[in-house]
Structure formats: C-alpha cells, structure tokens
C-alpha cells in the first residue's frame with residue numbers, strides 16, 4: 001500500500017491529476033488499468049441546478065467508475081459546495097475532492113478554484129462546510145499560494161489538515177504563475193514536512209526520472225501526473241515501477257499501443273455517442289500520434305473523418321503501416 005485516504009488503501013503512489021475535458025471515465029479507466037493508484041474525476045460545478053446539462057451529466061459518477069470513486073467539485077460558496085458534496089455522495093462518490101488548484105469558472109458570480117487561495121477566511125468556511133456535510137473523506141487540491149508575494153500554501157495546508165481534510169495535492173506553482181515558468185518543489189517539501197496526512201506532489205512531472213527526483217526531494221506520499229499522461233497512459237506503470245525498483249520498464253510495443261488506442265477510441269464512441277465521440281477521439285489520437293512517426297499527414301486525414309467505423313478503420317491501417 002502506498003497510502004490511505006480514509007478507509008481506502010491506494011496501492012500505487014502514482015495518481016492521475018484531474019483535468020477538465022480530459023479525465024473522463026474512458027480515460028480514467030485506462031489510466032487505472034495502466035497503473036494509476038487513484039484517478040479523480042473532472043470537476044463538476046457546485047451549482048447543482050446545472051447538473052442537468054450534458055456536460056455535467058457526463059462528469060458525474062457512473063456505474064463503470066474505478067474505485068475509490070473520487071469526484072472533484074469547484075465553487076466559491078460554502079453552502080453550495082456542501083450541497084454538491086452531499087449530492088455527489090448520494091450519486092455514488094466515495095471521496096470528495098475540492099478544487100482550489102486550477103482556474104475554474106466563476107460559479108454564481110463567486111470566485112472558484114485557485115482564485116479562492118486569496119481569501120483564507122472563505123477557504124476555511126468552504127473546507128469546514130464540506131467536511132462537515134459528508135460522512136466520507138474530503139481531499140483538497142491547491143497551488144503553492146496566491147502569488148509569489150503571498151505564498152500562503154503552507155498556511156492553507158495546515159488549516160486544511162486541522163479542519164479534517166484527509167489528503168492534499170499541491171501543484172508547484174502559485175495561482176499568479178498560471179502555467180508559466182517551471183513548477184517548484186521547495187514549498188511542496190515544506191508542506192509535506194508540516195503535515196501528517198498524505199501529500200501529493202504535482203507539476204511538470206513528465207518522466208520516470210523527474211518523478212523520482214520530485215518524490216525524493218519533497219518526501220511526498222504520491223506523485224500526481226496530468227499533462228504527461230495525455231497520449232501516454234502507460235506512464236503510471238512506468239513511474240510506479242521506477243519508483244519501486246529503480247529500473248526502467250521497457251516501452252510498450254507498437255502492437256500494445258495499437259490495441260490501447262483502438263480500445264480507447266471505441267470507449268469514447270460508446271460513452272459520448274457517435275457525434276461527440278468522434279470529435280473527442282481526435283484530441284486523444286493527436287496526443288498518441290505525438291509519440292509515433294509520420295503523424296502530421298495522418299492526423300490531418302484523421303481529423304476529417306466524421307464517423308466512428310471509419311475512425312477505427314483508418315487507425316488500424318495507420319498502425320499496419322508503422
């Protein structure tokens with residue numbers, strides 16, 4: 001076991017970062033099959049009135065979900081967040097994750113996501129309301145602070161632990177950094193030192209060596225990977241193996257990649273239906289192709305296909321020609 005979140009034992013220390021528009025069920029399942037210890041759903045708005053839209057419905061918990069089922073919520077009003085947490089639990093979520101780590105759209109005209117880090121009183125209110133509203137572990141995702149001058153990540157982390165947050169993910173940038181510059185890991189190390197709940201280090205971890213460096217440097221219990229998993233879901237088993245054995249796993253064979261891409265695309269068609277499935281598949285296939293040769297010509301052809309059978313057919317052919 002790598003760590004536990006409440007009653008849930010997580011076997012691998014390498015986890016998937018929540019990414020809106022990307023970490024849908026097909027992708028979460030794939031990452032889990034390929035070694036991710038924990039996968040977190042894309043954020044859903046805390047405004048439950050909006051849950052009837054297709055976008056929100058797709059993001060809520062489904063039967064095919066990987067266990068433990070962790071759902072991320074975003075919003076800036078404590079009572080709405082508490083209600084969203086309760087309703088997600090009623091729908092089958094087992095862990096509630098709060099997004100204070102990523103820019104999120106305003107919900108009901110109130111700041112949400114990492115913008116909350118500026119207002120520690122509001123952060124406390126939201127954390128207390130959510131923790132007290134559900135009988136399930138609540139986790140939190142933050143950045144290292146609001147800005148370089150106000151790097152209040154450590155204070156927020158301690159507050160979160162006191163309130164009863166059961167695990168904390170920290171992206172090594174401030175809110176003001178957006179995605180610019182490099183992630184820094186000193187603040188994450190400081191936070192890990194000060195807390196006893198599991199801490200996950202996140203930001204710019206894109207291969208096994210970087211993962212080992214960050215884990216050793218910060219002492220974090222887990223490594224959270226986002227963008228580097230796009231088109232490369234097997235990164236989780238590679239990192240887990242390297243962390244445990246200090247040796248690199250062989251890269252997946254072309255045949256394995258082919259099977260994986262075909263089954264991923266078929267799962268997207270099935271989950272989203274033909275129209276949306278074809279369009280969402282283009283994005284993922286583009287990422288897979290980055291690691292293979294002759295991608296630009298094929299990508300242009302692939303992006304013009306607008307039916308599911310032809311997409312799968314053309315992909316089969318592409319791999320035969322590799």
Ligand SMILES: Cc1cc2nc3c(=O)[nH]c(=O)nc-3n(C[C@H](O)[C@H](O)[C@H](O)COP(=O)(O)O)c2cc1C
Pocket residue numbers: 017018019020021022042043072099100101102141171202203204205224225226227228
């Ligand atoms: C397209 C995209 C969508 C994201 N959506 C979310 C989100 O919904 N919730 C969240 O907490 N973080 C979100 N993030 C931030 C990631 O979880 C992660 O913190 C960030 O990408 C840094 O990790 P990485 O360098 O491994 O990608 C998103 C990032 C990207 C690139």
